Amino acid sequence: DSGVTQTPKHLITATGQRVTLRCSPRSGDLSVYWYQQSLDQGLQFLIQYYNGEERAKGNILERFSAQQFPDLHSELNLSSLELGDSALYFCASSVGHKGNTGELFFGEGSRLTVL
């Protein structure tokens, strides 16, 4: 158990809909990262938050957004869903000192299926 909690574990929805994925980081970790992993593909970095502020942005679509709340949990919002958005979405957390990515601890992922 990594200590990172993601909900929901599975989600099935239709094209055009909007979903929210939630992540609770390990106790004490200030950084949260979101990754997308499509079938048989590598992990693609989406976005990082550090102590409530956006720290880095990767290949995140404009239809996607995220935020980190004062209690450090994070949410990833996916809107106007398309079939190609079907993937595993992972959250990871780290202590995350400025400019230094510490060891990452991954959650078990949220599997999104768009029909």
Place this chain on the structure above:
Amino acid sequence: KNQVEQSPQSLIILEGKNCTLQCNYTVSPFSNLRWYKQDTGRGPVSLTIMTFSENTKSNGRYTATLDADTKQSSLHITASQLSDSASYICVVSAVGSQGNLIFGKGTKLSVKP
């Protein structure tokens, strides 16, 4: 362009045998290199993290090596077990990358009885 290439893409070995997975990277300036194990449908789990000055690091039956001059790393698995069946992902971090780690596509290892 920062890239991480892993080989082979997939590998099948018999239980008890050793194997070595390769990782080549072009990330610069280099900060650290990590190996993760990812069971199917599960989150990656860290095996090792190596900085520029570290040549070898072990974690049980897993031994990672790093040659920062040639920008190559390997992960050696000794006396493989069925539970080693997983994808092994090489991840490189650049200095000041602010969390944007560069992930390889992984090597899918299958250990057969």
